[in-house]
Amino acid sequence: MDKTIGDVAAAAVADIPDGASVMIGGFGGSGAPIELIHALIDRGPRNLTVINNNAGNGRIGIAAMIDAGMVRKIVCSFPKSKDPRAFTEAYLAGRIELELVPQGTLAERIRAGGAGIPAFYTPTSFGTELAAGKPTAEFDGRGYVQERWLKADYALVKAETADRHGNLVYRKAGRNFGPLMCMAAATTIVQATRIVAPGEIDPEQVVTPGIFVKRLVRVETPQQEEDLNRAEAVYP
Amino acid sequence: MTDISDIKLSNAQIAWRAAQDIEDGAYVNLGIGFPEMVARYQVEGRQAIYHTENGILDFGPAPAPGEEDWDLINAGKKAVTLNPGAAFFHHADSFAMVRGGHLDVAILGAFEVAETGDLANWSVGKGGVPAVGGAMDLVHGAGRVAVITDHVTKTGAPKLVERCSLPLTGVGCVTRVYTSLAVVDIEGGRFVLREKLPAISMGDLQAVTGATLNLDGPVADLTVPEL
Numbered sequence: 001m002d003k004t005i006g007d008v009a010a011a012a013v014a015d016i017p018d019g020a021s022v023m024i025g026g027f028g029g030s031g032a033p034i035e036l037i038h039a040l041i042d043r044g045p046r047n048l049t050v051i052n053n054n055a056g057n058g059r060i061g062i063a064a065m066i067d068a069g070m071v072r073k074i075v076c077s078f079p080k081s082k083d084p085r086a087f088t089e090a091y092l093a094g095r096i097e098l099e100l101v102p103q104g105t106l107a108e109r110i111r112a113g114g115a116g117i118p119a120f121y122t123p124t125s126f127g128t129e130l131a132a133g134k135p136t137a138e139f140d141g142r143g144y145v146q147e148r149w150l151k152a153d154y155a156l157v158k159a160e161t162a163d164r165h166g167n168l169v170y171r172k173a174g175r176n177f178g179p180l181m182c183m184a185a186a187t188t189i190v191q192a193t194r195i196v197a198p199g200e201i202d203p204e205q206v207v208t209p210g211i212f213v214k215r216l217v218r219v220e221t222p223q224q225e226e227d228l229n230r231a232e233a234v235y236p
Numbered sequence: 237m238t239d240i241s242d243i244k245l246s247n248a249q250i251a252w253r254a255a256q257d258i259e260d261g262a263y264v265n266l267g268i269g270f271p272e273m274v275a276r277y278q279v280e281g282r283q284a285i286y287h288t289e290n291g292i293l294d295f296g297p298a299p300a301p302g303e304e305d306w307d308l309i310n311a312g313k314k315a316v317t318l319n320p321g322a323a324f325f326h327h328a329d330s331f332a333m334v335r336g337g338h339l340d341v342a343i344l345g346a347f348e349v350a351e352t353g354d355l356a357n358w359s360v361g362k363g364g365v366p367a368v369g370g371a372m373d374l375v376h377g378a379g380r381v382a383v384i385t386d387h388v389t390k391t392g393a394p395k396l397v398e399r400c401s402l403p404l405t406g407v408g409c410v411t412r413v414y415t416s417l418a419v420v421d422i423e424g425g426r427f428v429l430r431e432k433l434p435a436i437s438m439g440d441l442q443a444v445t446g447a448t449l450n451l452d453g454p455v456a457d458l459t460v461p462e463l
Contacts (some may be wrong), residue, residue, distance in 0.1 A: 027290040027291075027309075027313075027327075028309065028313040029306050029309075029313075030290065030306060030307045030308075030309050030313075031307065053327075077367070077368055077369050077370070078367045078368065078369040079365055079366075079367055080365060080367045081313075082313075084365070087365070088365055091365055092364075092365070098365075098366075100366050100367070100368055101368075102368050102369075102370065102371070102372040102373050103289060103327070103331070103368070103369050103370040103373060104289075104327075104330075104331030104334060104335060104370060104372075104373030105372075105373070106327075107326075107327035107328045107330070107331050108328055108331065110328075111328040122335065123335060123376040123377070124335065124372045124373045124376055125372045126406070126407060127354075127404055127406070127407035128372060128403065128404045128405065128406070128407075129403050129404075130368065130372065143407070170324070171307050172305065172307040172308045172324060173288075173290050173291045173292050173307055173308055173309060173324060174307035175291055175324055175325070175326050176290050176291050176326060176327050177326070177327050178326065179326040179328075180326060180327060180328055207326075224306045224307075225306070226304075226306040227306065
């Protein structure tokens with residue numbers, strides 16, 4: 001089994017159609033799969049639903065997707081950043097829909113999506129406006145809010161090392177949403193700095209088992225969102 | 237009446253006071269912004285382990301400029317370092333630590349805190365782009381949920397109130413408030429005054445507080461070093 005597409009990110013995202021839902025890993029720039037995002041911008045599907053913790057920063061990555069008019073809706077916890085112009089302008093102009101989800105609820109909804117759990121109860125947001133319209137219940141004297149699973153057509157995730165079976169190891173706090181999104185998408189596409197032969201990753205150290213990964217692309221020298229923004233980069 | 241701007245504690249001093257209550261070996265989450273300052277005043281001889289929502293336990297201070305690794309950041313997206321014994325984990329595990337009752341202390345900022353323990357700290361409720369991040373998760377699960385804040389707003393309005401007027405972050409979640417004038421516990425739906433600056437009278441303190449300050453035993457002097 002070899003899930004490697006090669007070194008060309010474009011091939012890995014070539015079938016993502018208009019209207020798709022796309023989970024994108026990363027917390028701010030940490031773990032953001034910039035090369036896969038930019039390959040998707042080159043391809044240019046529209047009307048996308050993007051699921052990410054944030055909503056872009058600067059003129060690259062998810063912000064550049066918004067600038068390119070590709071995003072219909074964002075599901076995120078924190079649509080603010082150092083340079084949130086792309087999202088802010090689109091949102092205030094009514095060009096983009098926002099589903100605001102508390103960060104831990106976002107993570108658990110994605111986990112539940114990948115784990116086949118359609119709904120769960122959490123204390124988070126109980127009694128707040130973000131619980132409006134959602135079922136609530138009391139367990140052992142405390143109030144909880146029912147939240148639904150979250151799944152997607154595609155996930156774009158950045159890993160440090162992959163073997164050809166798709167077993168993954170991440171880099172530092174860049175792990176964040178990666179293992180959850182890999183589980184929750186019908187087609188998970190991973191960019192990895194290194195792709196090694198099966199057996200070269202110690203099975204004890206595997207973070208995401210390959211069953212959750214469909215396609216691998218090697219990006220040997222991945223760019224960091226923060227570095228690009230400090231250089232005032234613009235994509236395309 | 238005392239002009240409280242002459243006597244009130246600085247943010248650093250409020251952070252220092254909150255740090256005195258962090259036990260050796262505690263697992264602690266500090267909210268982004270002002271609460272991050274608490275880590276600077278860890279008591280000599282005690283070692284707390286700091287959790288950041290994006291997936292690190294036991295991170296350390298910022299690296300030297302130029303040494304940043306942008307995969308190694310905290311919830312405020314600032315570059316951090318690792319202490320020996322640090323661990324990485326994904327977001328679902330990270331918030332399991334939060335909601336699952338595994339943290340000993342969470343210290344957060346506030347727009348308003350009510351005597352019921354309700355907290356408002358995520359939205360000023362008027363248009364713009366709403367953003368919540370981990371605020372609504374962090375108020376649930378930690379053994380103690382403490383707030384550090386100025387006692388009043390920039391315009392002088394009380395931040396300790398009977399009921400919050402701004403959108404809530406959580407209901408009945410705060411257990412202690414460290415302000416620029418006092419230390420106040422929340423017990424049984426009421427504020428209980430524990431410490432106050434010696435320079436302010438009970439009457440003047442009550443006058444800048446939006447709900448009754450109850451007494452339950454002696455009120456200690458709030459004494460903090462110059463920082």
